[in-house]
Each structure stands twice: as structure tokens, then as C-alpha cells.
Amino acid sequence: GPSSPKSPTSPSEKCGILNVTKITEHGKKVRKNWTSSWTVLQGSSLIFAKGQGGGTSWVSGVCYSLKARGRDQLGEWCLLFAKKASGFGGNQSKPEFTVDLRGGSIEWASKDKSSKKHVIEVKTHQSTELLIQSENDGVINDWYRALMDTISTHAWE
Numbered sequence: 001g002p003s004s005p006k007s008p009t010s011p012s013e014k015c016g017i018l019n020v021t022k023i024t025e026h027g028k029k030v031r032k033n034w035t036s037s038w039t040v041l042q043g044s045s046l047i048f049a050k051g052q053g054g055g056t057s058w059v060s061g062v063c064y065s066l067k068a069r070g071r072d073q074l075g076e077w078c079l080l081f082a083k084k085a086s087g088f089g090g091n092q093s094k095p096e097f098t099v100d101l102r103g104g105s106i107e108w109a110s111k112d113k114s115s116k117k118h119v120i121e122v123k124t125h126q127s128t129e130l131l132i133q134s135e136n137d138g139v140i141n142d143w144y145r146a147l148m149d150t151i152s153t154h155a156w157e
């Protein structure tokens with residue numbers, strides 16, 4: 001009906017826990033450092049926050065801002081994730097880094113990029129390359145679709 005809530009998997013707003021590592025930064029190869037991160041897709045930005053031990057205040061801020069913008073279901077979902085992952089009350093969680101997906105690309109990573117399963121390679125227009133991964137193929141497939149949608153709908157101004 002007209003009042004049914006929007007899907008939490010709306011293409012350009014999504015959050016969850018992914019494993020992430022940079023592999024190049026501004027075109028320079030960097031050492032892999034896989035970490036579990038809160039990952040938020042907001043508009044054309046892909047934002048990563050430390051997943052473990054750092055508290056969730058930044059993440060909960062994102063969740064509440066989604067709610068404030070009328071994305072109640074997504075906000076609730078985000079809060080639930082935040083509570084489950086590390087409990088509330090900490091105040092050290094900050095965005096670790098953010099990448100702009102405009103002008104970027106993604107593809108399934110080849111075997112030489114990682115021995116892990118379900119790995120997506122994200123290339124930004126600034127030649128920073130990341131790998132993102134989940135053990136759960138449903139989760140990673142949803143991210144693949146959302147990232148593809150974002151890249152194809154957020155054109156350069």
C-alpha cells in the first residue's frame with residue numbers, strides 16, 4: 001500500500017559488516033590489512049568504520065540520521081546491527097575512511113587478488129583500490145548490486 005516502508009536494500013543506502021582491506025592507495029600498492037568494518041553506503045559515498053571494540057556512537061549517529069530522514073526501517077535495521085556487533089555506549093568509533101564511488105568501478109576479484117571467497121574489488125577514480133568481502137554470499141551479492149546501482153546512477157555533476 002501507499003504507506004508501506006521502503007526496502008532497507010534501497011540501492012544507495014545500505015549498511016552492514018564487511019571485511020575490508022586497501023590494496024592500493026592513490027595508485028601505490030599498500031600492504032593488505034583485513035579488518036572487519038562497519039560499512040555504510042550513503043549516496044555515492046562508501047564509508048568504513050572500525051567494527052570491533054571501538055564503540056558505536058558514530059554508527060548509531062548514521063542510523064539516527066537515516067531515521068531522521070524518514071528511512072525508519074533502514075535506521076532500525078542499522079541500530080539492530082550496531083547493538084549486536086559491539087554494544088552501545090562507546091564513543092571512540094569514527095569513520096576510518098570514506099571513498100567516493102563516482103567515476104569508480106567494481107568487479108569480482110580474481111584469484112590472484114585474494115585467496116578468500118566472495119571478494120569484490122572496488123576501484124575509485126583516485127586509483128585507490130579496496131577489497132571487500134563477506135563469508136556470506138547473499139550478503140556480498142546484495143552489496144555487489146547496491147554498489148553497481150550506485151556507480152551507474154551517481155554520474156559526475
Ligand code: I3S
Nearest residue numbers: 021031032033034112113114115116119131
Ligand atoms: O595478497 P597477499 O599478500 O597474499 O595477502 C595476504 C597477506 O596480506 C597476509 O598477511 P601477511 O602477509 O601480513 O602475513 C594476510 O594474512 C592474508 O589474509 C592475505 O591474503 P588473502 O588471500 O586473505 O586476501
